Amino acid sequence: MTAVSSNSDALPALAEEVEQFVAAAGWDQPVQLFALVPTAELLRMQPELAGQLDAGSALTPIAQDSLPDGDLGAALAGIMWPDAVHGCALVQEIVVLPPEAEAQMNASDQDAEKLxxxxAEHPQRQEARLVAAVLRDGGEACVMRLRNHDDLLKGPGLAPNLTAALHATFT
Structure with missing residues (x-):
């Protein structure tokens, strides 16, 4: 197995690890961005981290500075990663609506703030924490935890627009 495919195979577990890390601080967190760097390279450059990192993990998430307030898409559009970063993960809290409620809210009829x-006011809304992780080579994974449930929903198709925006930070 090549390093690239092992990174892609490990990405769902890494997305879960990032969600657990953020979950330890509780809910009502700001958007958080993580660089995904090769663990072996990080240990080579900073051997003093050996006791803190899982040497068996292909990639290590490194928390980045806070993103600016405002439009997330605009903030992501301004990011360019150095070659040493092999991927990134973004964590954000979102509101999830049932499909029939989303169908009633026609985006073409409303501005973004109104939507x-x-x-936020919909009686069937659920709050969730979403983690989207992508690799420079095209791999992606998403996990989502509903605020009132312990189960973790998994699948790369949970946030296609967000994963596309994260992939764009590598072009």
Whole structure:
């Protein structure tokens, strides 16, 4: 197995690890961005981290500075990663609506702020923490935890627009 495919295979578990790390601080967290760097390279450059990192993990998430307030898409569009970063993961809290409620909210009829307000006030809304992780080579994984449930939903298709925006940070 090549290093690239092992990174892609390990990405779902890494997304779960990032979610657990953020979950330890509780809910109502700001958007958080992590660089995914090769663990072996990180240990080579900083051997003093040996006791803190899982040497068996292909990639290590490294928390980045806070993103600016405002439009997430605009903030992501301004990011360019150095070659040493092989991927990234973004964690954000979102509101999830049932499909029938989303169908009633026609985006073409409303501005974005009005849609956010309607979603926040919807009686069937659920709060969730979403983690989207991508690799420079194209791999992606997503996990989502609903605020009132312990189960973790998994699948790369959970946030296609977000994963596309994260992939764009590598072009």
């Amino acid at each position: 956010r307000q309607l979603a």
